[in-house]
Amino acid sequence: MRRSSTPRRRALLIGLGALFAALGVTQVAAGRRAPDQTLLLQAPVAVVESVVSHSPTVSADGRFVVYAGEGGAGQGADRQGAIWLKDHSDNSLVDLTPPVAGIRPGNSLWPVISGDGCTVTVITEMALDLFRDDDLGGRWDVYRLLLPHCGGEVADWELVSASRGSGFDAAAGDDVSSLYPPAVSADGNQVAYTHQFDVASPDLLGVTVVDLTVALGDPGRALSVPGTPNAAPDSIYRYRGLRQPAMSADGTVVAFTSDAVSEAVANPVADVTTAGVAEWGTGLEQGGFAVSNVFLWDRAAVDAASVGTAAFTGTVVRVSAPIGDETGDSASPALSGDGRFVAFESTATNLVSGATLPPCGSVCPPQVYLYDRTDGSLRLASREPGDPTLPPVGADAGATQPSLNYSGDELLFVSRSSNLFPTRSLGVGDAADGDIVLALPALGTLDRVSVLADGFTPAPAANSYPHMSAAGRVVVFDTLAGSVYGSAQVGRQVAIVDYAPELVLADLDVGTVSVGFPGPEWFLVLSNTGSASFVPATAEVDNADFLISGGSCLEQPTVAVAPGATCTVNLMLMPSVAGSIEGTLTISEQGFNAFSVSTHLVGRGGEPSLAPTPAGAHGGDVLVGVASEPMSFTVENVAFNSVRLDTLEITGANPDDFQLSLDECSSDRLTASSSCAIQVVFTPTASGRRSAQVVMQTRDGGYATVLISGDAFFDPKLAADVTVLAPGRLGLTGTGFAPNADVTVSWADGSGGSLTTVTDAVGGLSAQMVVRATDRSGLRTIVAQTADGQVASAEVLVVPPAPGRGPNSPTWPNR
Structure with a gap:
């Protein structure tokens, strides 16, 4: 008999417990029962598109999804390379590349929708700009389209990969690589793409970043990434070049793959071959490919006045540095929207000290790693679930295709490994397919995204190309297993999965407060125990007697509360009248598919006489049916006269989970400045977040509350x-x-x-x-x-x- 890996719910609750112990105020008001707050982990199920489709990307808010697929009805179902836009709010579809008279049909690949949902950038062999694209021979170019809901027109494509000239004299480059998708900023104005290094070296690649706010032909519009050598290699090794760009939401951070020594200082000048000191790298054996690595260019650190001049300088940082000698390749970078994190895959075996990796064959299984720019740390992300501070054990069959959300706390990858989940999926599909895995690296948890209708049985491992919205609420990928999701279509299909945050914000009773005076400040904690982020934008109370005095939910609005994370709202009661006072606090998002959470506030205007210390406590993470260590409190009489207490009562959401193990206060008379002691034991009857409060009421009607909570788990x-x-x-x-x-x-x-x-x-x-x-x-x-x-x-x-x-x-x- 053996126990499985730690359930994700327990990892989330343990992570929140320390904060709750300190603040202790996300509780339920006296005499009121809140809804059960147990976290349910049944995963949402994918919905697949009705057409053969692949390579999806999604806007930051999750409303718009764009993908490549077959042509629509009346256009010939065998028309390949159509680009489709789906409005997730009403499921409407728009063909963005319909046949146009005078333009030779062709294939379009790798559609990327900008974070704001207003532009789509594609790689296509179609001459969508008849003035600048001669449409001769086999060639590919990058185009951008402003979408109709943002004021554009379906046929009005803009050429991105112009190689020479200005104005109407500019011509299409005809040299874009169709192997890799472009990278696009959130506003769609910055585009990085992979292309031929030069005419003489068609199989060698380079990366160019284009600023579409700069006119064609003007300095600064197109720049090769720093770290590009100034000539093709002449070496005993083979080379692929610079490729696979990724970009932050604001366009200031660019990551890319290179088999040159690209961390050297270089001087890229617009529209000319890059001049600099970068050299081509070396390989592990003569005649083989040079070792590839992942590099990062922070464009914001560059003096803007020098862009496009010989004085332009920038330093590129290598993020896939091994401990010792080179042992493998690193590639496929993905950037978080804020530019802080870089995820990539690597076959190197010496990137993280203490990591246990699977045995290598002719090539080592690739693993997914996560680099943090703030401290330069590197962690193994494709690892067995568990304590993230312990030495990691890598995915036994490897992992590929990383993708990050905006803040970098959620990571998607593809894997067929058998040691990441208790159950395994059927190993079918293409070589690059596998399970779609959602990792929370900071917590050490994993979820399988590709599951059947019951929410946990794995779908066949025939899935690839995952991406997610900024807050992780919408996950998209393509799959060969559409039939298990109820589709009769044959071939690859795009799958869309909707996640939701699980928000805990319980009621609060602040007790008795003097009329006309602000009472103590309370810290209400909003916790997210779900699988997607929550982005608070506003916090409002419908009763002016309750004052919002601050809190991290408001100090950093629009900053996501990641799964397992919290934010706070600080509250005070300043009664305008004597007697009972009630209100509702609501914390809300804005935009598409916005969530909100509300809590009930209670207090009383009067003369306070009791002051418990501390005001709340957390009983820890406890097995269901097992008693915690006692939580101790002291209750002081802060009035000028003696008071007599009634019998103490435990009320709230889960009163049966807490017991008074010591009670020196019930029916006691406290003289001025004297105190009594109580202790409470947490013995949970069910799993999840459990909360209650001890209500201490005096014979003259005043009262105070002690807020108690704990987290419980089953150990099957x-x-x-x-x-x-x-x-x-x-x-x-x-x-x-x-x-x-x-x-x-x-x-x-x-x-x-x-x-x-x-x-x-x-x-x-x-x-x-x-x-x-x-x-x-x-x-x-x-x-x-x-x-x-x-x-x-x-x-x-x-x-x-x-x-x-x-x-x-x-x-x-x-x-």
Whole structure:
């Protein structure tokens, strides 16, 4: 019997516990019961497009999705390379590359929508600018389109990859590489793309950044990235060149892949070959390719007055630096929108000290790494889930295709590894396909995005090219497994998954406060325990007696509250009248698919007499049914006269989860400045965030509250027959699950049968699963899991059937 990896819910709650212990005020007001705040982890399910499609990207707010696919009805279903725009708010579709008289049909690839959702940039072999594109031979160029909802027209494409001349004399470059997508800033005005290094070296690549706010032919419009050598290589090694650009939202940070020594200082000058000191790199063996690395160029650090002149300088930083000698290639950079984080894939085995990586064959399995520009740190992101401070264990089959959200705290990648989740997906699809994995590197958690309708059974590992919106609310990818999502279409299809934040903001009772005077400042904590970020924009209270005095939710508006993170709203009550006072606090987002969360505020105008210290406490992270250490409080009489207390009462959302283990205050008389003591024990009855409060009321009607909370988790365990003879029945017993919960039992490798059972009133299960004669034999893992993330597993030896043993045998199955 063995325990599975730590459930994601527990990791999130542990991460929040320390802050709650300090602030202790995201609780429920006296006498009111808040909704159950248990985090449900059943994943949302993908919806696939009805046409053959691939290579999707999504706008920052998640409203617009653009992808490449086949032509629409009436245009010939076999027309390849159409670019489609989907409005996610109403599911409408627009073909952005309809056939146009006079323009030779061709393929269009790698559509990228800008963060503001107003432009789409593509690589195409179509001559979309008849004035500047001669449309001769096999060639590709980069074009940009201002979308109709932002004032543009479908046919009004703008040439990006102009190589020479100005105005109407400018001509298309005809030299763009169709292997890699362009990179685009959030406003669509900065575009980086990969192209031929020069005419004499058509297979060698370079990267150019174009500023579309600068007129064609003017200095500063097109710049080669610093670190570009000034001539093609003449070496014993082979080279791919500079390629795969990525760009921050404001366009000031550019990452790229290069097999040159590109961290050298260079002097790029617009519209001419770059002059500088960068040299081509070396390889691991003669005749092989030179080692590629990922580099970062911070354009904001450059003196703007020198752009386009010989005085222009910039330093490029290498982010894939090994510990010691070169051992492999790094490539495919992805940038967070704020430019802080760079994710990339690498076959190098010495980038992170202490990492355990899978054995290498002729090539080592690539892993995904995350570089933080603020401190230069590098971590292994494609790792087994667990404590992020411990030495990581890498994905056993590798990982590729990283993609980041705006703030870099959410990371997508593709992997077929078997050690990232308790269950495995069916290994089908193309070579670059796999599971779509959502990682929260700071917490060490992983979610599988590509799941079936039950929210946790893995879909076939036939998925690739993941991207997400700025807050991680919309994830897009393409898949060959559209049939499991209910589509009858054959071929690749774009899949769209909608995530939502899970917000915890409980009610607050501030007790009695003097009329006309501001009371103590309370810190209400908004926590996000979901799988997508929340971006607070406003905080409002509908009763002017409650004053919002600050908090991080307001001090940094529009900054995302990442999964597992928090922000605070500071509140005070200044009663205008005596008696009960109520209000509602609402914290809201703005824009498409905006979320909001509200909480009920309660207080009383009067003469305060009791002051508890501390005002709140957190009982820690506790197994359901187990008691925590006591939380101690002192209650002082701050009035000038003696007061008598009534019996203390525990109220709120989860009063049954907290017990008074020491009570020196109930029915006691406190003289002025004297105090009494209480202790509270947290014994959770269910998992998740649990909260309540101790209400202390005096005989004259004044009262105060002590706010108490804790986080609870289940620790399920599964036991199975050590050996089962196929065909036969496998006996299973489990403990520690939630009571009366549906549990699905299946083989970890995805093959064989499965069953669903229900736990008893104490969270136990007992079941038998049929093992068929055709089931895979050998040492296997059986997994039991619930929709909200409770997982346990056990190992079983499946013995193949003896000759002549089958359905007609008197011993089948265990007759």
